Structure formats: C-alpha cells, structure tokens
Amino acid sequence: MNKKQLAAKVGKELKLKKAQVEKVLDKTLELITEDLKGGGVVRLVGFGNFLVRGRAPRVGRNPRSGEKIDIPPTKSPAFVPGINLKKAIKG
Numbered sequence: 001m002n003k004k005q006l007a008a009k010v011g012k013e014l015k016l017k018k019a020q021v022e023k024v025l026d027k028t029l030e031l032i033t034e035d036l037k038g039g040g041v042v043r044l045v046g047f048g049n050f051l052v053r054g055r056a057p058r059v060g061r062n063p064r065s066g067e068k069i070d071i072p073p074t075k076s077p078a079f080v081p082g083i084n085l086k087k088a089i090k091g
Helices: 003-014 018-037 083-090
Strands: 042-044 048-055 058-061 068-071 074-081
Touching: 003 018, 018 042, 018 048, 074 083
Parallel strands: none
Antiparallel strands: 042 048, 048 074, 058 068
16 A cells, blocks of 8 residues: 555545645654654554664675675664554454
8 A cells, every 4th residue: 555545545434635634644754754863763652663773884895806895884764563563463
C-alpha cells in the first residue's frame, strides 16, 4: 500500500476527503522527520518507535583492489515494532 492508497482507505473509513487525509499524513511524516533530524525518538505506543541509529567509523576494503578504505560514521533511520504490531502480524 502506498501513501495515496492509505489516504483513500482512511478517508473512506472516517468519511473524510482524500485530500484532507493526505495533508494530515504529509504533516505527520514531516514532523516525524524533523524530530528524527534533531536526534529525537518518536514513540507510538503499541505500534512502534522511529529512531536514528548511528554506525561507528570503520575500515573496509575495496573488493577490486583489496585496498583499505576509511568508511565514515553514518546515521540512518530505523523502526522498532511495538508489541501490539508484533502480535497482530504473528496472528
């Protein structure tokens, strides 16, 4: 399911216009992104947590030449599912 399909389903369930739901989804995602950029964690109790994970710098190898290369530290977004979501998926 993509964002437009989600907006259509939510709009149908709540009897709202799809455009209204899309605006709410856009703003929600924007606020989650802003919080993560600031180093925060977004906790949606029962559903899961959005957070940023850091990876330490390390030394790697170029697969072609075998030469050592320095890989800088990185940050990437992560999602940790909550207990209710896990239970729902397991059935």
